[in-house]
Amino acid sequence: MFARPRKQKREAIDQRILRLHTGIAKKIIAQPSLINDVQATLEARYESGMMRYGSYILWQGIVETLHTPEVFTALLLAEDVRTASLRRETIFTGILTEAERAEILED
Structure with missing residues (x-):
């Protein structure tokens, strides 16, 4: 009975996250040096057991x-x-500024 609203909420969140990652992809492609921070985050999370x-x-x-x-x-x-x-x-944390995030989610 409650599965449908929960599923719809999850799908809505996934769509917002997808929109944010679309913006992230564009920014990373435009500024490839940002990938260094991303790689550092990946390594740190894996080495600390968070991933x-x-x-x-x-x-x-x-x-x-x-x-x-x-x-x-x-x-x-x-x-x-x-x-x-x-x-x-x-x-990809810290790639988008708060203003960029707000603009992406506003659309």
Whole structure:
């Protein structure tokens, strides 16, 4: 009985996260040096045990495709369940400013 509203809420959150990651992808492609901070976040989370090996490998695979922007964007924004779940615990923290986040979510 309550599954539908919960599912709709989850889907709405996933769509907001997807929109944010669309903005992140554009910014990272425009400023590739930002990937250094992302890589540092990935390594720190894995080494501290905050991330499992499978997630680490998936994120690493996405990060390594930055040299091919179309592939990077496609992988980061893939709409499968696993990637949507991965984005919920993003390694792309601090890439967008609060103003950029607000603008993305405003649309």
